[in-house]
Amino acid sequence: xxxxxxxxxxLCATLGLTACETTSPVVRLDRQVNYGDAKAVELVTNEFGxxxxxxxxxxxxxxxxxxxxxxxxPTVTISTVKNKTSEYIDTTNVMNSIxxxxxxxxxxxxxxxxxxxxxxxxxxxRQNQSGLYKQSSTAKVGKMTAAKYTLEGELxxxxxxxxxTKDVFYKFTLxxxxxxxxxxxxxxxxxxxxxxxx
Amino acid sequence: xxxxxxxxxxxxxxxxxxxxxQLDAGTPAAVAxxxxxRGDAHDxxxxxxxxxxxxxxxxxxxxxxxxGKSDRTVFYRFRWLDNIGSQVGDGESWKQMGLLxxxxxxxxxxxxxxxVTDFRLEMNVER
Numbered sequence: 001x002x003x004x005x006x007x008x009x010x011l012c013a014t015l016g017l018t019a020c021e022t023t024s025p026v027v028r029l030d031r032q033v034n035y036g037d038a039k040a041v042e043l044v045t046n047e048f049g050x051x052x053x054x055x056x057x058x059x060x061x062x063x064x065x066x067x068x069x070x071x072x073x074p075t076v077t078i079s080t081v082k083n084k085t086s087e088y089i090d091t092t093n094v095m096n097s098i099x100x101x102x103x104x105x106x107x108x109x110x111x112x113x114x115x116x117x118x119x120x121x122x123x124x125x126r127q128n129q130s131g132l133y134k135q136s137s138t139a140k141v142g143k144m145t146a147a148k149y150t151l152e153g154e155l156x157x158x159x160x161x162x163x164x165t166k167d168v169f170y171k172f173t174l175x176x177x178x179x180x181x182x183x184x185x186x187x188x189x190x191x192x193x194x195x196x197x198x
Numbered sequence: 199x200x201x202x203x204x205x206x207x208x209x210x211x212x213x214x215x216x217x218x219x220q221l222d223a224g225t226p227a228a229v230a231x232x233x234x235x236r237g238d239a240h241d242x243x244x245x246x247x248x249x250x251x252x253x254x255x256x257x258x259x260x261x262x263x264x265x266g267k268s269d270r271t272v273f274y275r276f277r278w279l280d281n282i283g284s285q286v287g288d289g290e291s292w293k294q295m296g297l298l299x300x301x302x303x304x305x306x307x308x309x310x311x312x313x314v315t316d317f318r319l320e321m322n323v324e325r
Contacts, residue, residue, distance in 0.1 A: 039291045041273060054291035062308030068253030104287065105311045 046168045046194045048089045048157075056172045056190045057097035061105075063188040069176065070107040076176070077147035078113040085157035085170070094172070095153070111147050120144070149176050149185065167195045222265065229260075234277070236322040241266030242297060244319075256309040260319055267299040274321035276307040278314040286314050 042049040064070070078099060081091035092115075102108050112120050127138040153174040160167045169191070176186040221230050222243035229247045241264060248259045256278075264270050275290040287310045297303055309317070 037292075039275070039289055041292045041294045043294075051291055051293075055293060058290060058307070061310065062257075062306075065255045065310070066252060066257060066308050071253070101287075101310055107312075 046166050046196050048085070048087055048155075048170065052170060052192055052194075053094055053097060055192065056094055057101060059190040060098050060172075060174050060188060061101040064102065064176070064186065065105060065107060067186055069186050073107065073109055074148040075109045075111050075145050076102075076149045076151060077111050079150045079152045081152070082154040084154055086159065087157070089155060091153070091155055094155070095151070098151070098174075109145075111145055147179055150179055151176055164198050165195060167193065169193050224263070224265065232318055234318045234320045236320075238323065240270055240323045240325055241268075242270055242272060242323045245302075247319075249317075254312045256314045256317065257306070258309075258317055258319075259304055259306045261302055261304050262295075262297060263302040264297040264299055268325065269299050270297045271295070271324040272297050272321055273324070274305060274319060277318045277320055278309050278311075279316040279318070280313045281315045283316070286311055 038050070039054065040051075042051045078095050081095050083089050083091050099110055103110060124139060124141055127133050128141055151174060153172065155170065155172045157171070158169040160169075170193075171189055171191050173189040174187065175184050177183065178185050221233060221235055221239050222241065224243040224245055225233070226245070229244050232247060233244060243263050243265060244260050245263055246261045250257050258276060262272060262274075272295045273292050274295065275292050277289060278286040280286050290307065293305075295303060295305065305319075
């Protein structure tokens with residue numbers, strides 16, 4: 001009886017283990033696709049990539065916070081970021097990363113950039129001119145806070161190529177300008193060299 | 199609460215010991231406690247680390263010295279922690295740095311916010 005009970009228990013355990021084989025909650029077809037580390041060093045090609053964007057943003061934010069220029073939480077806006085490289089690069093992405101980290105730091109207030117202004121104007125007009133809203137709840141026109149500083153940047157590159165080697169040198173320069181005085185209050189740059197061999 | 203704190207401290211000291219065991223003897227124990235090294239250091243050590251709080255922001259500089267004759271590739275990033283040891287922000291991107299034989303380079307990073315009180319230098323070294 002005891003042996004029979006042991007056998008039954010062993011069988012149950014085996015069946016239990018078989019049933020416990022887990023599968024991951026994914027829908028996958030033939031092609032192998034996986035999520036990777038968004039912060040990993042990307043070395044697929046020489047072209048401007050995610051690691052370059054992240055390194056630039058981290059360097060600029062660190063440099064800005066270190067200077068202490070944001071004492072009193074001044075207002076800042078983003079101006080143009082010129083792409084002077086031969087590649088198509090969405091430089092807005094770099095500035096978005098910088099702005100996100102600075103906003104999260106709580107040290108600075110960002111106000112609408114030129115590119116974002118039309119949406120703000122449209123919303124103000126909708127609230128004040130459509131006649132749909134209670135007067136007491138509408139955002140008033142003429143109450144926006146202007147930027148004390150503006151951030152202007154540019155990205156350049158130097159590309160050298162031989163039969164076996166390709167060398168790309170990127171330089172990102174960012175300036176913070178006092179809007180009223182027109183003076184450059186802070187400036188820094190990030191240099192990146194990427195070399196590939198065939 | 200006290201037990202949790204003791205557990206965290208024990209875990210931290212275990213991790214520090216593990217890091218210390220892998221780093222070269224030229225890395226001081228106080229520095230090794232701030233380093234999370236994956237794998238072998240391959241002759242790379244950290245003789246000095248400087249930490250300063252400027253404008254209410256933590257700034258860290260670490261000297262990485264390749265005491266071997268062969269070049270090494272170091273992958274590193276700083277992980278920022280608040281006063282209870284929780285990670286602040288999404289974490290930095292990994293960076294790649296070439297370290298020539300018997301050469302020293304300084305890596306620097308600035309905390310993303312004032313709540314940061316501690317950090318770890320995560321790194322691994324490739325031959």
